[in-house]
Amino acid sequence: MLLLSYLRMKLLTHNMLTSHVKGVTKGYPLLIKATEVKLTDVDFNSEFVSRMIPKIEWSVLVEAADTLGHLNDLPRDLPPDYESSEDFLRKVHHVLLEVEVLEGNLKCPESGREFPITKGVPNMLLNEDEV
Amino acid sequence: MKRKELESCLQQVDVFEKPKLLLEQYPTRPHIAACMLYTIHNSFDDIEDKLVADLGCGCGVLSVGAAVLGAGLCVGFDIDEDALEICSRNIEEFDLKNIDTVQCDVCALVPERFSNKFDTVIMNPPFGTKHNKVQDLLTLIFGDVALWFGTCCLCCSKPSCRCRLVRRDVDVSASVGRC
Numbered sequence: 001m002l003l004l005s006y007l008r009m010k011l012l013t014h015n016m017l018t019s020h021v022k023g024v025t026k027g028y029p030l031l032i033k034a035t036e037v038k039l040t041d042v043d044f045n046s047e048f049v050s051r052m053i054p055k056i057e058w059s060v061l062v063e064a065a066d067t068l069g070h071l072n073d074l075p076r077d078l079p080p081d082y083e084s085s086e087d088f089l090r091k092v093h094h095v096l097l098e099v100e101v102l103e104g105n106l107k108c109p110e111s112g113r114e115f116p117i118t119k120g121v122p123n124m125l126l127n128e129d130e131v
Numbered sequence: 132m133k134r135k136e137l138e139s140c141l142q143q144v145d146v147f148e149k150p151k152l153l154l155e156q157y158p159t160r161p162h163i164a165a166c167m168l169y170t171i172h173n174s175f176d177d178i179e180d181k182l183v184a185d186l187g188c189g190c191g192v193l194s195v196g197a198a199v200l201g202a203g204l205c206v207g208f209d210i211d212e213d214a215l216e217i218c219s220r221n222i223e224e225f226d227l228k229n230i231d232t233v234q235c236d237v238c239a240l241v242p243e244r245f246s247n248k249f250d251t252v253i254m255n256p257p258f259g260t261k262h263n264k265v266q267d268l269l270t271l272i273f274g275d276v277a278l279w280f281g282t283c284c285l286c287c288s289k290p291s292c293r294c295r296l297v298r299r300d301v302d303v304s305a306s307v308g309r310c
Contacts, residue, residue: 012182013206013231016248020239042228048180048203055182055248097204097229121215124235131239 008038008100008120011064015056017122019108019115021130026110029060032067034104034117039070042097049093050083056096065095132200138165140199144192144221147214154211159192159255168196171251178202181250186237191218191230193253198227206249207232 019027058078065071074091082088105114106122113130116123132140138161146158172178179201185194188207197205207230209215215232222230 008231009233010204010231012204013233016206017233040228045180045203051180052182052203119219120232121212121219122233122235123212124233124239125210126236126239 008040008102009117009122010097010100011061011068012052012056012096013122014064014101014106015060017106017124019106019111019113019124021108021111021113021126024108024110027108029057029063029109030106030115031109032064032101032104032106033114034068034101036101036103037068037070038100038102040098040100042093044090044093046086046089046093049089049096052096053078053082053092061092061095065099068099068101070095070099134165134169137169137196137199138162141165141192141196143224144190144195145217145224146190146192147217149213151211151213156189156211156214158190161192164192164196164255167253168193168200171253172200177251182206182248184208184249184252186252186254188218188232189214189255191221191232193255194218194230194232195221195225195227197253198222198229199225202229205230208235208237210234210236 014030014032017028017030019030021027059076062071062074062076065074072091072094074095075088079085079088082092100120101117102120104117106117106124107114141161141164144158144161147156150156168178178197180203183194183197183202183205185191185197185205185207188194188209189211191207194205194207207215207218209218209232212234215234218232222232
């Protein structure tokens, strides 16, 4: 019986997560330390990718992809006319939705607190003394 | 996909095996889930190719529905790992690639980080009939959520089972109808 083998954390999700340990003012971005990464195939939708780009922190996405070794030739700076470049959008699609972290942890940049990722699910719950 | 098809589909979703009283766990019924999702999908176009958050996703009935309707990505948030385990089983059985889940306390989410990120928030949160404090927190979150979580928030309230749609830009609660 297969349990929890299907879950993972996409980099789009990572882009939203922040540490809220008590006293921490700068809990973003969380540093990814991955012990297991998986690549998957997701249908490409240029409009969705194009709309997500302004919503995300671009440098955080680049850093995360780089940390995982899947930056490839994604540019570190956002090109001004990205909406019209399918080639570019496909690269963004790949890192946003197709690179998945199965195991590892997310580290708060300020407190150093590590939030484990188990079977693709990041656990952001704090202990009582951290709240 | 027709609403009835969606409802049939959601009937296949596995639900809580041992619902936890303290967390007020109960599954969103397939009929009402289908009503909710179908309305926001068809009437407001807020599901397909959108970034959706499911707060208190539990076993994932709403997330599965959103994913099946073509959400770009649906992120389910829940505090309980047992619920998330069932949710993952559902994701696998439905062979869905557009759902992520995060284990966390939604009351502890940082608003600024989420403002304007998600297009839509869907939820059927614990109503708090047993724990007023939880209810207060969730009412607070729900109120805040309507303001800073994208453009649309749909909340299903337990007693009357009436879907409430709160739009950020209009800032008015309107009943979508009784399911």
